């Protein structure tokens with residue numbers, strides 16, 4: 001089966017998405033998500049200018065060989081742009097292979113290891129009371145696991161709080177908006193939030209929290225210890241993870257489970273974290289960590305150290321990524337949980353998909369391939385709209401981690 005053509009589709013049904021579509025001489029095509037929030041056009045160019053020319057004429061069935069060709073052949077290995085481009089090719093080729101076999105990708109991987117994929121939704125509010133109500137709303141929607149984020153008194157633009165009732169969309173302006181961060185306000189506030197959440201909603205619902213890279217390791221250790229009475233499912237991105245060894249300090253101070261990895265793009269970003277069991281969940285994704293082929297390797301390493309998967313699934317990862325991720329999640333033996341931030345109706349219309357939500361679980365469906373398509377005509381109605389992620393500064397004006 002020869003690759004006869006490929007195209008990059010950039011569309012903005014409420015937010016920007018980049019999708020690679022690969023066509024073959026047997027009339028089958030596959031799609032892959034290539035969206036990198038705030039840097040979409042970098043990946044679009046990488047694919048159009050440097051990848052598609054070397055794909056034409058290759059055998060679409062040789063997924064591993066093409067992965068190795070694009071990874072080793074880049075010379076300048078790894079990085080979010082390169083690995084998102086490779087991921088899009090990989091996902092599209094798995095999609096094609098599933099369609100050729102007449103099977104959903106999870107069957108090609110080894111079949112279902114579970115009946116459904118446990119997901120967590122995002123509840124957020126301007127203050128504790130509003131956040132408690134929002135968690136209650138997600139419980140009524142059937143979620144068994146819910147991430148809770150709240151506005152913090154005195155902190156402008158605390159992470160994770162949606163404007164109005166719309167879905168939380170961080171990339172909110174063509175040039176980065178500026179937010180302010182105050183660690184001591186946050187460290188005093190967060191335990192009060194979860195104390196109230198447990199008082200009102202009890203301990204049956206799984207609660208998660210995203211620190212979003214804001215703390216130093218010792219501060220993260222302190223927060224993890226202060227949150228232990230509230231039995232979080234995980235505390236995410238508690239400190240920047242470029243220095244994987246920093247998590248040794250966090251681990252010494254708390255038993256609160258740790259999750260990291262949504263911004264990782266290869267197994268090397270998490271090797272120490274996994275091998276030293278410094279984390280409990282690895283958040284790497286199909287779209288940013290080299291596709292299904294590389295995510296399988298990361299999950300296999302993680303399984304040796306009893307680390308479970310917890311893939312990122314924010315609105316800036318398209319339904320094409322979600323479809324591929326759910327096929328992976330249904331199969332992967334050491335599955336933990338899947339993030340599920342619902343897309344807008346316009347997005348779902350551009351990306352018709354087979355996955356369904358029921359009582360706190362998603363299922364990829366049994367369509368051949370990844371179970372997601374793209375309506376090119378509809379996608380063309382939503383032109384690219386330049387947006388960037390915010391930045392964060394400390395109260396003294398110094399740059400910090402958004």
Ligand code: CS2
Nearest residue numbers: 037170210262313314316389
């Ligand atoms: C967040 C993301 O969902 C999460 O865990 O960290 O919303 C993240 O802020 C965005 O994906 C950045 O584009």
Ligand code: MG
Nearest residue numbers: 210236237262
């Ligand atoms: Mg996160």
